[in-house]
Amino acid sequence: xxxxxxxxxxRKSFGRTRALDGLDLTVxxxxxxxFLGPNGAGKTTTIRVLLGLIRAGGGTxxxxxxxxxxxxxxxxxxxxxxPGDVTLWPNLSGxxxxxxxARLRGGLDEKRKAVLLEKFELxxxxxxxxxxxxxxxxxALIAALSSGAELLIxxxxxxxxxxxxxxxxxxxxxxxxxxxxxxxxxxxxxxxVEAVCDRVxxxxxxxxxxxxxxxxxRHLSRTSVxxxxxxPPGGLDRxxxxxxxxxxxxxxxxQVDNSALDEVLVRLTRAGVRSxxxxxxxxxxxxxxxxxxxx
Amino acid sequence: xxxxAAARQQPGGPGRGPARRGPSRLAGAGPLISLALRRDRLxxxxxxxxxxxxxxxxxxxxxxxxxxxxxxxxxxxxIRNNPSFLALSGPVYGHSLGSLIIWKAGxxxxxxxxxxxxxxxxxxxxxxxxxxxxELLGATAVGRYAPMAASVAESFGACVxxxxxxxxxxxxxxxxxxxxxxxxxVVALTGWMFAAxxxxxxQLTESARTARGMAIAVLGLAYLLRAVGDSAASLPWLxxxxxxxxxxxxxxxAGPRWWLAGLCVGVSAALAGLAALLAGxxxxxxxxxxxxxxxxxxxxxxxxxxxxxxxxxxxxLLGWALGFAVCALVLxxxxxxxxxxxxxxxxxxxxxxxxxxxxxxxxxxxxxxxxLLGVVAAAYGVATxxxxxxxxxxxxxxxxxxxxxxxxxxxxxxVVLAAGGIVLLMAVAGLATGLAYGLSTGDAGGQLGRLLVAxxxxxxxxxxxxxxxxxxxxxxxxxxxxxxxxxxxxxxxxTLLGPSLRLSQWALDLTPFAHVPKLPGGDVTAVPLLWxxxxxxxxxxxxxxxxxxxxxx
Numbered sequence: 001x002x003x004x005x006x007x008x009x010x011r012k013s014f015g016r017t018r019a020l021d022g023l024d025l026t027v028x029x030x031x032x033x034x035f036l037g038p039n040g041a042g043k044t045t046t047i048r049v050l051l052g053l054i055r056a057g058g059g060t061x062x063x064x065x066x067x068x069x070x071x072x073x074x075x076x077x078x079x080x081x082x083p084g085d086v087t088l089w090p091n092l093s094g095x096x097x098x099x100x101x102a103r104l105r106g107g108l109d110e111k112r113k114a115v116l117l118e119k120f121e122l123x124x125x126x127x128x129x130x131x132x133x134x135x136x137x138x139x140a141l142i143a144a145l146s147s148g149a150e151l152l153i154x155x156x157x158x159x160x161x162x163x164x165x166x167x168x169x170x171x172x173x174x175x176x177x178x179x180x181x182x183x184x185x186x187x188x189x190x191x192x193v194e195a196v197c198d199r200v201x202x203x204x205x206x207x208x209x210x211x212x213x214x215x216x217x218r219h220l221s222r223t224s225v226x227x228x229x230x231x232p233p234g235g236l237d238r239x240x241x242x243x244x245x246x247x248x249x250x251x252x253x254x255q256v257d258n259s260a261l262d263e264v265l266v267r268l269t270r271a272g273v274r275s276x277x278x279x280x281x282x283x284x285x286x287x288x289x290x291x292x293x294x295x
Numbered sequence: 296x297x298x299x300a301a302a303r304q305q306p307g308g309p310g311r312g313p314a315r316r317g318p319s320r321l322a323g324a325g326p327l328i329s330l331a332l333r334r335d336r337l338x339x340x341x342x343x344x345x346x347x348x349x350x351x352x353x354x355x356x357x358x359x360x361x362x363x364x365x366x367x368x369x370x371x372x373x374i375r376n377n378p379s380f381l382a383l384s385g386p387v388y389g390h391s392l393g394s395l396i397i398w399k400a401g402x403x404x405x406x407x408x409x410x411x412x413x414x415x416x417x418x419x420x421x422x423x424x425x426x427x428x429x430e431l432l433g434a435t436a437v438g439r440y441a442p443m444a445a446s447v448a449e450s451f452g453a454c455v456x457x458x459x460x461x462x463x464x465x466x467x468x469x470x471x472x473x474x475x476x477x478x479x480x481v482v483a484l485t486g487w488m489f490a491a492x493x494x495x496x497x498q499l500t501e502s503a504r505t506a507r508g509m510a511i512a513v514l515g516l517a518y519l520l521r522a523v524g525d526s527a528a529s530l531p532w533l534x535x536x537x538x539x540x541x542x543x544x545x546x547x548x549a550g551p552r553w554w555l556a557g558l559c560v561g562v563s564a565a566l567a568g569l570a571a572l573l574a575g576x577x578x579x580x581x582x583x584x585x586x587x588x589x590x591x592x593x594x595x596x597x598x599x600x601x602x603x604x605x606x607x608x609x610x611x612l613l614g615w616a617l618g619f620a621v622c623a624l625v626l627x628x629x630x631x632x633x634x635x636x637x638x639x640x641x642x643x644x645x646x647x648x649x650x651x652x653x654x655x656x657x658x659x660x661x662x663x664x665x666x667l668l669g670v671v672a673a674a675y676g677v678a679t680x681x682x683x684x685x686x687x688x689x690x691x692x693x694x695x696x697x698x699x700x701x702x703x704x705x706x707x708x709x710v711v712l713a714a715g716g717i718v719l720l721m722a723v724a725g726l727a728t729g730l731a732y733g734l735s736t737g738d739a740g741g742q743l744g745r746l747l748v749a750x751x752x753x754x755x756x757x758x759x760x761x762x763x764x765x766x767x768x769x770x771x772x773x774x775x776x777x778x779x780x781x782x783x784x785x786x787x788x789x790t791l792l793g794p795s796l797r798l799s800q801w802a803l804d805l806t807p808f809a810h811v812p813k814l815p816g817g818d819v820t821a822v823p824l825l826w827x828x829x830x831x832x833x834x835x836x837x838x839x840x841x842x843x844x845x846x847x848x
Contacts, residue, residue, distance in 0.1 A: 015585075048430075048578075051433065051434045052433075052439075053430060053434070053579035054580075054581070072433075072438075072439065073319055073320065073322045073323075073436050073437065073438045073439075076434060076435050076437070077436040079434070081431075081434035083427065083431060083434075085427060086427075087426045087427040087428050087431070089330075089428060091334060092330075092334070096333075100326060100330060104326050105436055153434070
């Protein structure tokens with residue numbers, strides 16, 4: 001099946017600032033892909049190129065196999081977008097904005113809209129100037145989720161939502177996936193990506209640093225180990241594959257590459273293990289590693 | 296036209312396959328036009344009412360004032376012999392009632408339509424783009440040209456409606472149909488041209504404020520060029536450089552020159568096309584003019600509301616001052632030519648003598664110029680004062696007021712900048728006029744001081760309007776911006792058209808500018824100026840006191 005989004009070697013500069021520097025991203029139909037990166041990594045720039053709002057400076061970007069700049073209008077009938085920072089027309093009501101956006105896209109599912117208004121507890125009769133940031137976000141979310149578009153592009157969509165609404169949002173994304181839709185979810189809220197995404201692409205400084213199924217990425221990564229020992233351990237600091245080692249008397253904590261796990265456990269048992277906690281890496285740790293390490 | 300054809304081929308509805316041929320760059324313009332109309336309905340109706348109403352009341356009063364052919368001929372003659380009239384309101388063609396009405400109010404209506412076009416187009420293009428709303432729209436099936444095309448269509452349509460209303464009103468007053476239609480076209484086409492100018496400006500800069508300023512500067516330049524061209528006998532070609540000069544020369548009630556209307560349509564279309572060309576070749580949020588990065592650290596002097604206001608508005612104020620300098624230099628330099636165009640018919644000599652000889656004629660011209668600049672300086676003051684309201688509603692006041700900055704201190708900063716800016720602008724106006732006129736007559740030393748005093752005499756009146764805006768901000772915050780600008784509009788209307796509107800003295804006295812001594816030429820009297828200053832201070836104090844007590848929005 002051909003990819004919904006196919007980005008290779010994408011470049012974009014704003015003056016002297018290089019926003020994208022050879023970014024790759026592939027999203028296949030029916031998947032929910034997380035698009036992760038710290039602030040300024042180039043997530044929004046990539047999305048704007050995909051939406052044909054700005055031009056690629058180099059490399060290729062394909063949306064449904066077409067050029068997003070020249071075919072923008074046609075392609076936009078097939079997708080719905082929620083920006084990270086939603087600004088609305090102050091003297092229009094939320095309901096008006098939802099209907100306007102739907103009309104511009106080509107229609108919306110009224111029943112789904114009603115369900116979503118209920119679910120997100122949004123009063124559509126309020127004027128936009130009276131909405132809080134979270135409520136403006138809900139307006140854009142409801143417009144996108146009730147559109148029935150094949151592809152949803154969501155740029156940090158839960159930034160202003162409270163935890164209850166975040167949960168409602170996650171349910172919605174799961175429903176969208178069950179309905180066979182494709183979702184690109186840009187985020188730095190890692191628990192959100194972990195909860196709903198099949199695959200993730202991690203970017204840093206305009207470049208893709210990792211991409212794959214969540215399970216694969218975990219496999220590539222480190223295990224976090226904490227242990228209390230009988231004696232202070234010897235030689236851990238010289239082992240390759242041990243990171244962030246912290247030895248305080250008989251307490252040890254470190255990050256271990258999976259390839260070095262066996263050797264570390266041998267050393268720990270030699271020092272007498274009283275308690276041991278080992279965790280698979282959370283996405284937080286993945287994420288930290290990808291943007292604190294030098295590339 | 297290929298784009299329109301493609302629009303019809305587009306399959307509607309989400310989830311359909313893409314059209315094989317190129318997508319429409321105008322798709323979605325229809326709903327965007329309704330959106331623009333929905334947002335602007337109040338603004339368009341009010342603005343249209345002011346334009347049509349201003350013209351209708353002029354027509355009404357002129358019909359009663361100038362009944363016989365002899366009365367009209369004498370008015371036409373005194374206009375032709377008075378360069379300040381020509382500079383302010385343009386030439387008069389023949390001496391029919393219609394032509395005299397156009398001389399009085401035509402340019403006012405045309406400039407009104409131009410401003411409508413500028414405000415509407417920038418608001419829906421660069422304004423929405425800067426605010427981030429176009430990002431939301433741009434991700435839907437909206438073509439790349441659609442937001443610009445929709446805003447241009449909206450203002451073109453609004454201008455046509457205003458033009459039709461003008462034609463209908465004039466015909467109902469019994470004026471010839473062809474001329475009335477041509478007058479409607481004059482107003483509508485001026486709106487078209489400047490809406491198109493604004494569409495181009497909106498492509499050039501990243502900021503809506505700058506785009507609006509640029510378009511208004513083009514309008515100001517057009518007005519200035521034709522003011523000099525119309526009044527100075529030696530430079531008539533300058534009027535042909537200005538779009539406002541073209542529309543004047545359509546001369547509706549003196550055998551309309553429709554080919555000039557055709558020229559205006561062509562220029563509007565060309566500019567709109569240029570704007571589309573520019574819009575299709577740039578990134579969202581980007582402008583064609585380069586933008587510079589800011590400094591990495593705040594300068595040491597940036598340490599309070601007043602310095603912040605200065606930091607935010609210094610370039611804007613500099614732009615205003617530059618505009619004032621250019622206007623005043625040009626108008627001042629043209630003053631010497633006044634009267635040189637006069638022939639020596641007995642009637643003309645009569646007019647000159649009645650106005651106090653040649654010196655009196657020049658003084659009258661300079662007094663009108665400075666009064667006009669005084670109204671514009673008041674517009675600067677009000678624009679600065681109503682920023683209090685936009686800073687409040689756009690949540691930019693919040694972080695300051697949440698810090699150790701009192702409300703009064705915050706608000707006073709803006710007031711100080713407004714009041715000080717007015718003084719600066721009028722000083723620039725007086726010095727530039729004095730310099731240009733003084734150098735042309737070889738008496739720079741004498742004219743400089745005299746005209747500086749005359750210009751500064753306008754300051755207290757401009758302060759009163761600024762004070763009114765502050766009072767509105769404190770007492771009826773929701774109305775600050777619309778009512779503030781309406782007050783400026785009313786003051787401009789009364790200053791420009793007042794004497795001919797057959798209003799009672801009581802109504803004319805409503806504008807603070809009516810109380811300023813006529814300078815240069817008249818007597819310098821301090822009492823009215825002190826009174827005006829006292830009123831301005833009282834209004835400001837009332838506004839600030841109310842602001843301290845009310846809720847923030």
